[in-house]
Amino acid sequence: MSDVIPLGEVPADLGRMPKKMLAWVIRPEREGDPEQSMKLEEVDVPEPGPNEALVLVMGAGVNFNGVWAARGKPVSVFKMHSEPMHIAGSDASGIVWKVGDQVKRWKAGDEVVIHCNQSCGQCPECNGLDPMACSEQKIWGYETSWGSFAQFTKVQAQQLLRKPKQLDWLRAASYGLTYFTAYRMLVHQAEVTAGDNVLVWGAAGGLGVFAVQICKMLGANPIAIVGGKDKVEMVKSLGASAWIDRNDYPDLMYKPPSASGRSPSAGPPPASTWSSTCATCGCGRSRSSARTSPTPTRPSAPTSSCTRGRSSRCSTRSSLSSRPPTRTR
Numbered sequence: 001m002s003d004v005i006p007l008g009e010v011p012a013d014l015g016r017m018p019k020k021m022l023a024w025v026i027r028p029e030r031e032g033d034p035e036q037s038m039k040l041e042e043v044d045v046p047e048p049g050p051n052e053a054l055v056l057v058m059g060a061g062v063n064f065n066g067v068w069a070a071r072g073k074p075v076s077v078f079k080m081h082s083e084p085m086h087i088a089g090s091d092a093s094g095i096v097w098k099v100g101d102q103v104k105r106w107k108a109g110d111e112v113v114i115h116c117n118q119s120c121g122q123c124p125e126c127n128g129l130d131p132m133a134c135s136e137q138k139i140w141g142y143e144t145s146w147g148s149f150a151q152f153t154k155v156q157a158q159q160l161l162r163k164p165k166q167l168d169w170l171r172a173a174s175y176g177l178t179y180f181t182a183y184r185m186l187v188h189q190a191e192v193t194a195g196d197n198v199l200v201w202g203a204a205g206g207l208g209v210f211a212v213q214i215c216k217m218l219g220a221n222p223i224a225i226v227g228g229k230d231k232v233e234m235v236k237s238l239g240a241s242a243w244i245d246r247n248d249y250p251d252l253m254y255k256p257p258s259a260s261g262r263s264p265s266a267g268p269p270p271a272s273t274w275s276s277t278c279a280t281c282g283c284g285r286s287r288s289s290a291r292t293s294p295t296p297t298r299p300s301a302p303t304s305s306c307t308r309g310r311s312s313r314c315s316t317r318s319s320l321s322s323r324p325p326t327r328t329r
């Protein structure tokens with residue numbers, strides 16, 4: 001008989017490890033429409049390695065990278081890791097269930113939020129510089145399997161953060177990847193400071209809602225571009241200093257390049273026509289040098305970034321700021 005923990009139940013015997021768990025699983029032969037691609041399966045509960053933790057998932061946050069993973073586009077996750085199946089999910093809150101024998105800071109029962117940046121933990125970037133610039137950096141639940149769409153998730157211990165007490169499980173699982181990305185872009189890359197005017201495109205979106213609030217907290221003036229009157233009200237309530245409803249200006253929208261005349265079904269355009277902006281750090285470097293490029297000539301999935309652009313030593317700045325591209329530490 002299966003010893004799977006019933007869905008929605010937190011077992012009283014903390015740390016008891018069932019052999020099996022339920023997970024939304026993507027398999028290579030099922031890549032396509034997410035509703036068909038992700039199937040609820042009973043799979044083995046993974047054993048945490050020496051520096052890893054197994055977390056009982058209480059809340060899982062949805063990110064578009066789960067859709068990319070399900071579709072296998074723009075790149076199959078099975079080209080990024082060697083697991084036979086993929087469990088997506090790059091945001092979670094939960095309860096630490098078991099830790100590896102080298103983990104000192106966490107123990108079974110700790111309530112946590114999980115950040116999605118996996119790295120080697122041993123290189124200079126991981127030790128005082130910028131772990132996102134680690135040459136082994138990967139996004140958990142996208143470039144790795146064992147993400148949060150399961151009863152248990154396996155993560156590096158350094159990914160654990162204390163759950164804010166004031167947030168319930170679902171809210172705690174909702175903000176990590178978008179908030180941390182917006183914070184990194186505005187604070188670390190653009191170095192936004194009081195008095196700056198910051199144009200936030202997509203201000204009612206996942207990153208945008210945090211960008212507006214972070215700018216406000218820094219004393220800057222977030223100027224929001226949104227599509228719709230209801231979204232205008234929303235960004236005003238979040239603290240936007242000014243706003244533009246792009247529906248009032250029909251040309252104020254991104255249009256994919258059509259110069260090549262390629263039809264949508266013809267696959268991705270040549271690397272030279274892709275947006276050259278690094279998706280994660282916004283540093284403006286070309287993604288064609290992305291570390292995870294599936295082929296030498298094509299950029300990788302949109303979450304991959306130029307390794308150098310992520311670095312604390314990156315000298316290229318986001319176009320959000322008009323100050324010179326220098327950085328002091």
Ligand SMILES: NC(=O)c1ccc[n+]([C@@H]2O[C@H](COP(=O)([O-])OP(=O)(O)OC[C@H]3O[C@@H](n4cnc5c(N)ncnc54)[C@H](OP(=O)(O)O)[C@@H]3O)[C@@H](O)[C@H]2O)c1
Nearest residue numbers: 177178181202204205206207208226227231253254279280
């Ligand atoms: N989410 C993450 O964790 C993450 C991490 C790294 C990078 N990124 C990148 O950051 C960007 C924003 O991500 P997100 O998660 O915030 O996405 P999102 O929630 O979908 O928000 C994007 C916003 O862009 C606006 N938009 C959509 N189509 C547009 C068009 N054709 N022209 C102009 N505006 C358009 C929409 O707002 P309006 O209709 O209101 O204008 C939409 O709400 C994406 O490029 C994503 O790949 C995301």
Ligand SMILES: [Zn+2]
Nearest residue numbers: 120123126134
């Ligand atoms: Zn490293």
